[in-house]
Amino acid sequence: MHDEPQVARDDVIKGTDDDAIISKLSAVNLGYLDDPFVKHFVKRPSRRPPLINRGSYLRTRSLDTFTEQFIKTSVITQSASTHSPTTTATTTTPAAVAGIKKQIVSLGCGSDTRYFKFKANGLSVHKYFEIDFPESTAKKAAVIKKNKAFTDIIGDPDLKLGLGGTEIYSKDYCLLSGDLREFTESIVPKLKAQGFDTSLPTLFLSECVLIYIQPGDSDAIVNWVGTNMDASLFVVYEQINPADAFGAMMLRNLRARQIELPGIHAYPSLKSQEERFTSRGWQAAQAVNMNRLHESLSEQEMKRISSLEIFDEVEEWQLLADHYCVAWAYQAKPQQSEPHRAQLIHLLANAVTL
Amino acid sequence: MVLDLDACIESLFQRQLLAESVIKEICEKTKELLMSESNVVHIKAPVTVVGDIHGQFYDLLEIFKIGGYCPDTNYLFLGDYVDRGLYSVETISILTCLKLRYPDRVQLVRGNHESRAVTSTYGFYTECMKKYGTSDVWHYFTDLFDYLTLSVVIDNMIFCVHGGLSPSIHTIDQIKVIDRFKEIPHEGPMADLVWSDPDPGREEFAVSPRGAGYTFGSMVVEKFLHENRMDHILRAHQLCMEGFQVLFDDQLSTVWSAPNYCYRCGNLASILEIGVEGERHFNVFEAAPENERPTPAEAQRTLFSNGVPMGLFNNGGASNGAGVGGGSGPNGAMTFAGGASGSNGGIDPAQDTIHYFL
Numbered sequence: 199m200h201d202e203p204q205v206a207r208d209d210v211i212k213g214t215d216d217d218a219i220i221s222k223l224s225a226v227n228l229g230y231l232d233d234p235f236v237k238h239f240v241k242r243p244s245r246r247p248p249l250i251n252r253g254s255y256l257r258t259r260s261l262d263t264f265t266e267q268f269i270k271t272s273v274i275t276q277s278a279s280t281h282s283p284t285t286t287a288t289t290t291t292p293a294a295v296a297g298i299k300k301q302i303v304s305l306g307c308g309s310d311t312r313y314f315k316f317k318a319n320g321l322s323v324h325k326y327f328e329i330d331f332p333e334s335t336a337k338k339a340a341v342i343k344k345n346k347a348f349t350d351i352i353g354d355p356d357l358k359l360g361l362g363g364t365e366i367y368s369k370d371y372c373l374l375s376g377d378l379r380e381f382t383e384s385i386v387p388k389l390k391a392q393g394f395d396t397s398l399p400t401l402f403l404s405e406c407v408l409i410y411i412q413p414g415d416s417d418a419i420v421n422w423v424g425t426n427m428d429a430s431l432f433v434v435y436e437q438i439n440p441a442d443a444f445g446a447m448m449l450r451n452l453r454a455r456q457i458e459l460p461g462i463h464a465y466p467s468l469k470s471q472e473e474r475f476t477s478r479g480w481q482a483a484q485a486v487n488m489n490r491l492h493e494s495l496s497e498q499e500m501k502r503i504s505s506l507e508i509f510d511e512v513e514e515w516q517l518l519a520d521h522y523c524v525a526w527a528y529q530a531k532p533q534q535s536e537p538h539r540a541q542l543i544h545l546l547a548n549a550v551t552l
Numbered sequence: 553m554v555l556d557l558d559a560c561i562e563s564l565f566q567r568q569l570l571a572e573s574v575i576k577e578i579c580e581k582t583k584e585l586l587m588s589e590s591n592v593v594h595i596k597a598p599v600t601v602v603g604d605i606h607g608q609f610y611d612l613l614e615i616f617k618i619g620g621y622c623p624d625t626n627y628l629f630l631g632d633y634v635d636r637g638l639y640s641v642e643t644i645s646i647l648t649c650l651k652l653r654y655p656d657r658v659q660l661v662r663g664n665h666e667s668r669a670v671t672s673t674y675g676f677y678t679e680c681m682k683k684y685g686t687s688d689v690w691h692y693f694t695d696l697f698d699y700l701t702l703s704v705v706i707d708n709m710i711f712c713v714h715g716g717l718s719p720s721i722h723t724i725d726q727i728k729v730i731d732r733f734k735e736i737p738h739e740g741p742m743a744d745l746v747w748s749d750p751d752p753g754r755e756e757f758a759v760s761p762r763g764a765g766y767t768f769g770s771m772v773v774e775k776f777l778h779e780n781r782m783d784h785i786l787r788a789h790q791l792c793m794e795g796f797q798v799l800f801d802d803q804l805s806t807v808w809s810a811p812n813y814c815y816r817c818g819n820l821a822s823i824l825e826i827g828v829e830g831e832r833h834f835n836v837f838e839a840a841p842e843n844e845r846p847t848p849a850e851a852q853r854t855l856f857s858n859g860v861p862m863g864l865f866n867n868g869g870a871s872n873g874a875g876v877g878g879g880s881g882p883n884g885a886m887t888f889a890g891g892a893s894g895s896n897g898g899i900d901p902a903q904d905t906i907h908y909f910l
Contacts, residue, residue, distance in 0.1 A: 221909070246907060248673060437908075442818075443819065448908060507673060517791075517817055
């Protein structure tokens with residue numbers, strides 16, 4: 199009886215992925231985003247209102263930009279280089295990079311297609327891990343296994359399914375099932391069993407995920423990463439500002455759909471999102487709202503997206519965008535040799551330039 | 553058929569839809585009436601001015617409750633009757649009937665949403681398809697929109713328009729010579745009047761973030777009022793969290809009449825009551841209590857005035873097969889799946905769920 203509400207809530211949390219992927223496909227179909235993989239996860243496409251399309255585009259694009267910069271920024275270690283021992287942080291293509299291996303961990307990945315989209319464009323890392331509830335990963339694994347479009351990207355003839363079809367193991371891509379609320383106990387061992395290396399610079403992504411679990415549980419994840427990783431970058435996209443009229447209405451409307459945001463009261467502002475990390479010893483942290491990200495689009499890009507649809511919701515857009523943020527933080531362990539640590543910090547900092 | 557407008561109005565107050573044939577006739581008759589209206593209609597106070605309603609039918613009922621019913625109260629509506637809310641059809645139906653029934657007591661100005669292009673994206677088209685099964689009703693109303701006036705002047709002192717001013721328009725006479733009987737153009741004076749916004753941080757015109765119309769500043773406002781010997785500009789078009797906003801030293805006001813806009817913004821709304829001496833009072837109100845309105849899911853069920861329940865046309869899966877395929881679509885560029893999954897699938901009603909990023 200005690201478990202029932204929790205199970206029901208978990209179903210609702212999983213359901214948020216359905217909502218998000220339909221929104222993403224709506225943006226793709228209208229030309230905001232380019233992603234041939236999303237459609238495989240949507241049975242009944244639906245066109246969203248323009249401001250939702252714009253927000254879906256902006257969220258994906260912002261996280262894509264950080265991920266791309268993380269992948270592309272090279273670090274040349276002293277031992278590897280004979281000519282210039284100093285750090286080179288440039289956006290050279292991966293083929294030219296004689297740099298360090300990297301990892302990406304996508305927490306609560308749902309139907310996210312980032313790995314596939316990036317690899318199709320020649321961008322990949324040493325290992326990309328995706329984690330979600332078994333019911334979600336089972337669905338995703340089924341789609342991946344069934345579609346050549348996906349398995350071709352993974353490109354590993356030794357690709358295996360595991361745990362009753364809820365996990366995928368391959369050379370550079372692993373889909374793992376688990377409960378983020380038991381990150382240290384059950385997910386970390388799985389990661390390590392699949393070759394996860396705490397000494398490699400790693401990008402952790404939480405795209406509207408940590409907000410759905412108790413702050414104690416999300417803090418545990420941030421703590422573990424900060425303590426155990428040699429160099430890591432954590433990027434969070436989620437809701438903020440629960441207390442104003444719009445925020446209060448948002449919580450009410452979501453509650454009517456049985457969606458709760460337990461994390462929002464713990465980290466309700468840009469400042470608190472930064473302190474979430476800096477108070478735990480992370481090197482640096484910054485949080486911006488979606489309006490700021492919107493404003494940082496180039497004129498050319500703004501023109502392009504404005505031409506896709508009529509957009510008559512400026513005030514409402516600004517209200518909505520005020521209630522979403524992207525927060526990021528990075529750290530590199532002091533125990534390492536100093537030039538190496540500086541290079542790592544440079545790599546991480548460059549990933550999150552707007 | 554003899555049109556019984558009072559019966560129609562009564563049905564609509566019960567949120568019962570009028571039959572398609574009745575809508576057709578009402579629109580025809582109202583077009584005849586509007587045809588003789590100038591692009592600038594002159595009226596006298598007292599009058600109650602209403603801003604954007606956007607299909608929020610229950611809030612329109614609230615407006616009548618607090619402002620008084622027609623014809624006891626004179627009303628001036630500043631446009632944006634449709635789109636975004638759940639009941640655009642009921643809203644525009646009742647306003648059209650009231651205009652036809654009390655032509656001198658009700659003024660309807662055209663907003664930027666009274667347009668084929670905009671209603672195709674923002675919900676009115678989809679709602680018509682859902683509630684009637686074909687796009688005919690959408691055609692009747694959007695044809696009617698072409699006839700709505702562009703502006704109203706109260707007591708020769710207050711210039712009322714949906715959006716704002718235009719760099720091409722310095723005098724009232726220049727508005728009068730516009731050919732308004734068409735779809736709102738992408739640019740030009742007619743577009744500017746329905747799309748522009750004031751910018752208290754500026755003095756002149758500038759490019760608008762909306763992609764149509766302009767923003768205009770203090771010098772523009774002063775010049776226009778001086779040139780036309782008026783003392784106030786009254787407009788709608790912009791969401792106001794407090795229900796209204798007064799700018800430029802009380803030379804311009806915005807009135808916004810859709811509380812908790814889109815069931816998401818948590819804002820107040822207002823109507824502006826102008827007394828016989830020209831005194832202005834913003835009557836602020838909140839969204840009608842939730843227990844007095846159906847949930848979005850309940851709103852799917854809509855009654856016709858013959859009592860036959862509807863709600864059969866979800867996502868275009870109409871049973872009558874008449875023109876649902878999208879051939880009579882607004883601009884031919886969209887496909888309406890009617891259940892099949894085209895490249896963009898069915899058009900999301902945009903009103904059923906209150907959307908966020910999850």
